[in-house]
Amino acid sequence: MIADRRARLDQAMAGLDERNPDLVAVVEAVGDIVRRGGRIVTCGNGGSAAEALHLSEELVGRYRTDRPSIASICLNADPTAITCIANDFGFEAVFSRQCESLLAPDDGLVVFSTSGRSPNLLAALEAAGDRGATRIGFLGGDGGPAEALCDVSIVIPGPDSAAIQEAHQFIMHACCEQFEPAPEPDRR
Numbered sequence: 001m002i003a004d005r006r007a008r009l010d011q012a013m014a015g016l017d018e019r020n021p022d023l024v025a026v027v028e029a030v031g032d033i034v035r036r037g038g039r040i041v042t043c044g045n046g047g048s049a050a051e052a053l054h055l056s057e058e059l060v061g062r063y064r065t066d067r068p069s070i071a072s073i074c075l076n077a078d079p080t081a082i083t084c085i086a087n088d089f090g091f092e093a094v095f096s097r098q099c100e101s102l103l104a105p106d107d108g109l110v111v112f113s114t115s116g117r118s119p120n121l122l123a124a125l126e127a128a129g130d131r132g133a134t135r136i137g138f139l140g141g142d143g144g145p146a147e148a149l150c151d152v153s154i155v156i157p158g159p160d161s162a163a164i165q166e167a168h169q170f171i172m173h174a175c176c177e178q179f180e181p182a183p184e185p186d187r188r
Contacts, residue, residue, distance in 0.1 A: 005162075012156050012163035016170065022154040023171060029136050029152045030175040033108035034059075034070055041102060041133075043075040043095045043124055044112030047165050051112045051138070053077055055172045063176040070179060073102060075124070095124035105132035112168060113137070114161040116144025125149035138171060140164030 016023060033040060040059055042052035056074035075098045076082065085097045099109060109128035111121045116139040125146060128135045137146050137153030140161065147153050156167040 008158075008160045008163040009166050012158055012160065012167040013170070015157045016154070016167050019154055019156075022152070023174070025152045026136055026138070026154045026171060027175050027178060029108065029134055030110070031178050033106070033134055034179065036106050038104070038106035038108055038134075039071040039073065039102075040108055040110060041073050041075060041099070041128075042110045042112070043121065045076070045118050045120065047161065048112035048114060048138075048168075049076040051165060051168055051172065052110070054169070055110065055112075055175070058172070058176045059179075063173070064180050067179060067181070075099070075102075092119045092123050095120050096127035099124050099127035099131060099133075103128055103131040103133040107131075108134040108136055110136045110138065111146060111150075112165075113144070113146055114140035114164045116141060116146035116155070118146075121146055122149060138168045140168075 030040060042056050044052040053074045056072040059070035059072040075095045081098060082094045085094045089097060103109060109124060111125060113121050122145055125135050126149060135150045137150035139146055139153050139155045143153065143155040147155060154171055156164045158164065
């Protein structure tokens with residue numbers, strides 16, 4: 001069981017190695033948004049919602065060291081907004097409605113999806129495009145229709161959602177790494 005789990009993670013990470021230019025582009029896009037004073041807005045469903053929340057908290061709080069807080073909001077973190085919007089407009093609009101009110105051209109929307117097919121994420125990407133925000137995808141499988149709606153994306157191939165999310169977490173931490181001071185050299 002553990003060996004099989006590890007083999008699926010290794011396969012996902014090998015897929016990431018094959019897409020190094022996309023990885024670099026995603027990390028640079030996040031950095032560009034922050035450097036120009038924009039806000040990173042994240043969203044996802046299920047386990048990908050947890051990843052979206054994780055990225056936002058690492059940016060607002062801290063990753064490894066104390067540094068200035070980075071503006072970030074996770075759209076799936078507010079259950080009152082989600083239930084209000086779902087009730088009044090339908091679940092497909094839970095993220096796009098928030099994008100309409102929160103995103104500006106200097107901002108970036110980061111979506112997490114293991115399939116790239118969730119209607120609410122597709123609607124959010126369209127709304128972000130309408131607002132002139134940069135659209136970034138942490139995607140899986142074949143990227144689904146979300147890939148075409150993103151300005152930049154990384155697609156982790158394969159059917160294993162857990163392995164895709166584990167690779168996404170590596171990328172998320174690579175995004176955070178760029179905002180950290182250089183590590184002190186080991187002087188032992």
